[in-house]
Amino acid sequence: xxxxxxxxxxxxxxxxxxxxxxxxxxxxxxxxxxxxxxxxxxxxxxxxxxxxxxxxxxxxxxxxxxxxxxxxxxxxxxxxxxxxxxxxxxxxxxxxxxxxxxxxxxxxxxxxxxxxxxxxxxxxxxxxxxxxxxxxxxxxxxxxxxxxxxxxxxxxxxxxxxxxxxxxxxxxxxxxxxxxxxxxxxxxxxxxxxxxxxxxxxxxxxxxxxxxxxxxxxxxxxxxxxxxxxxxxxxxxxxxxxxxxxxxxxxxxxxxxxxxxxxxxxxxxxxxxxxxxxxxxxxxxxxxxxxxxx
Amino acid sequence: xxxxxxxxxxxxxxxxxxxxxxxxxxxxxxxxxxxxxxxxxxxxxxxxxxxxxxxxxxxxxxxxxxxxxxxxxxxxxxxxxxxxxxxxxxxxxxxxxxxxxxxxxxxxxxxxxxxxxxxxxxxxxxxxxxxxxxxxxxxxxxxx
Amino acid sequence: xxxxxxxxxxxxxxxxxxxxxxxxxxxxxxxxxxxxxxxxxxxxxxxxxxxxxxxxxxxxxxxxxxxxxxxxxxxxxxxxxxxxxxxxxxxxxxxxxxxxxxxxxxxxxxxxxxxxxxxxxxxxxxxxxxxxxxxxxxxxxxxxxxxxxxxxxxxxxxxxxxxxxxxxxxxxxxxxxxxxxxxxxx
Numbered sequence: 010x011x012x013x014x015x016x017x018x019x020x021x022x023x024x025x026x027x028x029x030x031x032x033x034x035x036x037x038x039x040x041x042x043x044x045x046x047x048x049x050x051x052x053x054x055x056x057x058x059x060x061x062x063x064x065x066x067x068x069x070x071x072x073x074x075x076x077x078x079x080x081x082x083x084x085x086x087x088x089x090x091x092x093x094x095x096x097x098x099x100x101x102x103x104x105x106x107x108x109x110x111x112x113x114x115x116x117x118x119x120x121x122x123x124x125x126x127x128x129x130x131x132x133x134x135x136x137x138x139x140x141x142x143x144x145x146x147x148x149x150x151x152x153x154x155x156x157x158x159x160x161x162x163x164x165x166x167x168x169x170x171x172x173x174x175x176x177x178x179x180x181x182x183x184x185x186x187x188x189x190x191x192x193x194x195x196x197x198x199x200x201x202x203x204x205x206x207x208x209x210x211x212x213x214x215x216x217x218x219x220x221x222x223x224x225x226x227x228x229x230x231x232x233x234x235x236x237x238x239x240x241x242x243x244x245x246x247x248x249x250x251x252x253x254x255x256x257x258x259x260x261x262x263x264x265x266x267x268x269x270x271x272x273x274x275x276x277x278x279x280x281x282x283x284x285x286x287x288x289x290x291x292x293x294x295x296x297x298x299x300x301x302x303x
Numbered sequence: 304x305x306x307x308x309x310x311x312x313x314x315x316x317x318x319x320x321x322x323x324x325x326x327x328x329x330x331x332x333x334x335x336x337x338x339x340x341x342x343x344x345x346x347x348x349x350x351x352x353x354x355x356x357x358x359x360x361x362x363x364x365x366x367x368x369x370x371x372x373x374x375x376x377x378x379x380x381x382x383x384x385x386x387x388x389x390x391x392x393x394x395x396x397x398x399x400x401x402x403x404x405x406x407x408x409x410x411x412x413x414x415x416x417x418x419x420x421x422x423x424x425x426x427x428x429x430x431x432x433x434x435x436x437x438x439x440x441x442x443x444x445x446x447x
Numbered sequence: 448x449x450x451x452x453x454x455x456x457x458x459x460x461x462x463x464x465x466x467x468x469x470x471x472x473x474x475x476x477x478x479x480x481x482x483x484x485x486x487x488x489x490x491x492x493x494x495x496x497x498x499x500x501x502x503x504x505x506x507x508x509x510x511x512x513x514x515x516x517x518x519x520x521x522x523x524x525x526x527x528x529x530x531x532x533x534x535x536x537x538x539x540x541x542x543x544x545x546x547x548x549x550x551x552x553x554x555x556x557x558x559x560x561x562x563x564x565x566x567x568x569x570x571x572x573x574x575x576x577x578x579x580x581x582x583x584x585x586x587x588x589x590x591x592x593x594x595x596x597x598x599x600x601x602x603x604x605x606x607x608x609x610x611x612x613x614x615x616x617x618x619x620x621x622x623x624x625x626x627x628x629x630x631x632x633x
Binding site: 019022023024025026048049050051053054055056057058059060061062063064067068071104107110111113114115116117118119161162165166167174175198199200202203204205207208209211212213215216245246248249252284285286 | 464484485487488515516518519520521522524525532534538541542545554555556557559560561563564567571572573574593596597600601604605606607608612614615616619620622623624626627628
């Protein structure tokens with residue numbers, strides 16, 4: 010059985026609780042143990058790097074050191090947390106002076122970074138064993154057309170040399186394993202605006218509009234995301250987009266883990282389905298109804 | 304009179320470096336400058352200095368503290384006197400408003416905050432070098 | 448006495464620990480501006496910003512808003528044919544202007560970053576509602592109503608926390624931070 014130190018991140022505590030619930034449930038179904046890291050702290054998002062990079066590394070390193078102490082690789086469901094933690098791990102392994110200094114700070118919490126673990130994104134972990142996913146997808150999402158939205162920080166910046174950051178395919182493959190139909194979503198790697206939704210609303214709404222339009226044009230019933238910030242930007246700001254641009258979007262946006270859970274017949278309540286702003290499309294509702302009797 | 308003293312400034316602000324460098328040169332010091340922590344450390348390794356004037360906020364963050372700690376661990380450089388000149392309190396005021404600077408976990412000899420009065424700067428530099436020399440003298444004496 | 452350190456060099460010093468090639472290796476191909484999803488909203492697009500750095504236009508660069516509009520999507524970074532880590536450059540410039548308090552006053556970005564960091568330094572976690580109120584005053588009436596509406600929707604769906612979370616070993620955490628930023632009582 011695969012076992013990971015699970016780092017939910019601040020958004021999954023409440024705003025993206027449905028992501029947390031569905032991640033834990035689907036992992037259990039797949040025999041992947043996600044052991045929540047005790048007393049984890051915020052990864053710093055992008056804000057820390059705007060102020061002090063040494064502090065940003067120290068905060069991430071605290072989480073890494075705790076996972077190391079447990080002897081497990083760290084898994085993050087949020088793309089921002091994943092990127093920060095991954096970058097910190099790489100930097101500290103490469104720069105011994107930096108690691109020494111950060112470890113000096115970590116002493117205050119009786120922790121030590123040695124660079125012994127890997128940092129993974131949840132979708133990578135699930136997508137690397139499609140056979141297992143397929144075997145559990147007893148309630149296939151037949152006829153559901155899904156736009157696989159990768160967003161930015163899962164792929165960028167490159168995590169290793171020659172990583173395919175322009176034409177990834179694993180999200181589509183994962184959706185295929187659930188019996189759903191991935192659509193050709195041209196803007197699948199385009200930014201959702203991230204924190205600009207707060208710091209530059211005009212720019213972010215325009216970015217969200219472009220993504221929604223492309224999803225509609227590509228015939229998607231639903232957008233699947235792997236990041237809480239992407240989910241909130243794409244879903245919760247549709248009213249503002251409509252008001253701003255005179256559009257009429259009503260595009261459902263779900264976490265890939267919620268779709269996985271449905272395909273595995275997990276009851277909707279355990280997947281946080283019902284807390285969304287835009288209701289599931291018919292093909293998804295059909296699957297939801299079936300989970301009640303599976 | 305002993306030979307001209309050799310000083311090193313590590314500070315990312317070119318204008319500030321220009322300012323204090325001209326004060327120190329006029330006072331008959333030889334002054335090198337490094338504008339980032341990496342070049343600064345390379346200079347310390349390659350040349351013998353009588354005193355280091357060190358900024359705190361550079362590059363990624365409070366990297367001056369990293370250098371001061373690294374010096375303390377280096378057998379050859381441990382006794383180099385260090386004068387920290389910083390505006391960190393102002394630079395980070397939003398985070399810790401009204402609180403003092405406290406690098407007590409680093410053994411620095413002296414800390415002053417920018418802007419620096421020329422006379423005070425020269426006094427501190429002279430005193431620190433004198434103290435370091437006296438200490439080195441005692442050590443040599445003790446070895447005999 | 449004029450300084451001998453060019454602004455391009457000053458930026459290289461700021462990024463001394465970052466990966467990627469120096470800004471001076473830019474060949475002005477424009478891939479960054481073309482690929483940036485926010486460039487239409489920037490007063491100065493990435494390609495021109497780099498040219499301005501190279502030309503030593505320090506005051507103009509520091510007064511620019513464009514790096515505060517960077518969403519950190521790293522598309523420029525992965526596509527730059529010269530291997531310049533442009534997103535890191537944007538981070539560096541944000542940092543530099545925060546330290547020097549040299550940014551246009553009506554920008555929300557710096558206030559947002561500062562509030563975010565303050566919050567984490569005090570609790571170990573980020574807290575969405577506090578983030579919302581911190582920039583509230585910068586909004587116009589229309590935006591304010593939209594914002595309140597959005598927050599109410601999230602509340603109704605049970606998606607906003609009522610109380611801020613905090614980590615358990617907070618005292619250790621705070622001392623840890625003081626070893627990195629040496630300010631405050633020991």
